[in-house]
Amino acid sequence: MVAPQTGAATIGAINIRGVKKTFTHQDGSIIEALSNVDLSVAAGEFITLIGPSGCGKSTLLRAIAGLHPVDAGELTLDGEPITGPAAERGLVFQDPLLFPWLNIHDNVAFGLKARHLYREHKAEVGQFLKLVGLETFGKSYPHQLSGGMQQRAALARALVNQPSVLLLDEPLGALDAFTRMNMQDEIIRIWQERKTTMIMVTHDVDEAVYLADRVVVMCPRPARIEEIISVKRERPRARSHPDFLQLRGKLLKILDFGGQEREPEYRI
Amino acid sequence: MPHRLSGLLLFPLLVGVWAFVAEILPPQSRYLFPAPLAVARALWESLGVLWQGTVASMMILIPGYILAVLAAVLFGIPVGATTWARHFFAPLMRVAAPVPPTVYVPYAIALLPTFRASAIFVVFIGAFWPVFLGAVSGAATVPERHRDNARVLGFGRWEYWRRVAFHAALPAIFNGMGVGMAMAFILLTVAELFGANVGLGHFVQYYADFADYPRMVAGIIYTGAVTFSAMTLLAQLQKRMLFWNI
DSSP states (O other): OOOOOOOOOOOOEEEEEEEEEEEEEETTTTTEEEEEEEEETTTEEEEEEETTTSSHHHHHHHHHHHOOOOEEEEEEEEEEEEOOTTTTEEEEOOOOOOOTTTOHHHHHEEEEETTTTTEEEEEEEHHHHHHTTTTTTTTOOGGOOHHHHHHHHHHHHHHTTTOOOEEEEEEEEEEEEHHHHHHHHHHHHHHHOOOEEEEEESSOOOHHHHHHHHHEEETTTTEEEEEEEEEEOSSSOOOOOHHHHHHHHHHHHHOOOOOOOOOOOOOO | OOHHHHGGGGGHOOOOOOOOHHSSGGGGGGTTTTHHHHHHHHHHHHHHHHHHHHHHHHHHHHHHHHHHHHHHHHHHHHHHHHHHHHHHHHHHHHTTTTSSSGGGGGHHHHSSSSSHHHHHHHHHHHHHHHHHHHHHHHHHHHHHHHHHHHTTTTHHHHHHHHIIIIHHHHHHHHHHHHHHHHHHHHHHHHHHHHOOOOHHHHHHHHHHHOOHHHHHHHHHHHHHHHHHHHHHHHHHHHHHHHTOOO
């Protein structure tokens, strides 16, 4: 097993100050994808980003990944400015995006090989496969695995680089409801073991509340952070706890899906 | 019987039609249209010469084809994966690729010192363009998220070409290699019709000049069998390397 990190996380703090990003459409119209975003993420914190499409949550995540430069403001990881993609900021997409021509083991080993670290870190590939419960599937090819298993492999592939931050772009969006809840618990277990800072984009309110230390609610036009809600609950959490329903209601209200509130009617 | 084997039934059927047509023709036309049995006899008698011809032809085809595939892949992957290079070479590809490479044959024979060198050159040209176009389009159409993913995992340019773009382009490269193989055979036989004194194309040309049509037809059928074997071999290689592409 990969040695669990002990004590509180010391690396993986992200600071976002006054970040702006605009895209220019082909017809010349300008879309404001992020307008003046500030956010501080503590080392080892679990953040979920939620909001309707067009609110800039994926843009913000990709900016942290360094995949596209921002127009203004600054992003830092542990005080160092983010200028481009790097292995210290792992990214997992909604689509597992495994390379179909490589088996699961080689897919996970991919980042290490690219950075010429495979030789010294060979054993870790197996350890991370075990961490995500795929230790017996190393020789299988992606098309032989279910969607959930492929996504576990994608997690292992990002984790093997020992990132200080793991960025998750709706990683469970394509999974069925039960696999999804299972994977949420899996992600929490990995997070508790690795103490990696997690920033996850989701548009599932339950998922956002269940996983996060803090839920960041974003809104479109202009794309901005509307509110940040702390979820001060011990883990493991219960999905049907009354506090949960209350937080869920609060989130839905901010997102304008609150509906008509009534007194509870117990007529079961 | 599986569907893929049912196609083999076509061959005895075609031979039957051929035998029938040869039978009903007037006797004076028979020497122009030899019957299957006469061709089979000619084929049997010529097997030694045809084998020598095969060896000579392969000494041209194999180096020309392999060089073409190597050059096309080594050059095509970076060009396809780089936007400016793709635009830079697009006009050349549009002009040069559709030129039937057979037009180069007489000039290549005049230009290069030996027949073998010129024949290898035209085979190279014929096989290069289809594989090159396959590699370029394959490397250009790698899903953007695969590219992002490679960047996030810490890949440099060269690593990306070698470990991602090449593999992602392989299906397109193999399509190009199939077309390129057919082109290579066409150019090989055309070049041999022009200037060889040995080889499969030369065999056909030689007996056509002597009006020995059973041998000429035997040469054509034999060449067809060689082409078929080469294509089957390529298809096997493709199946083996692209097992993941389903």
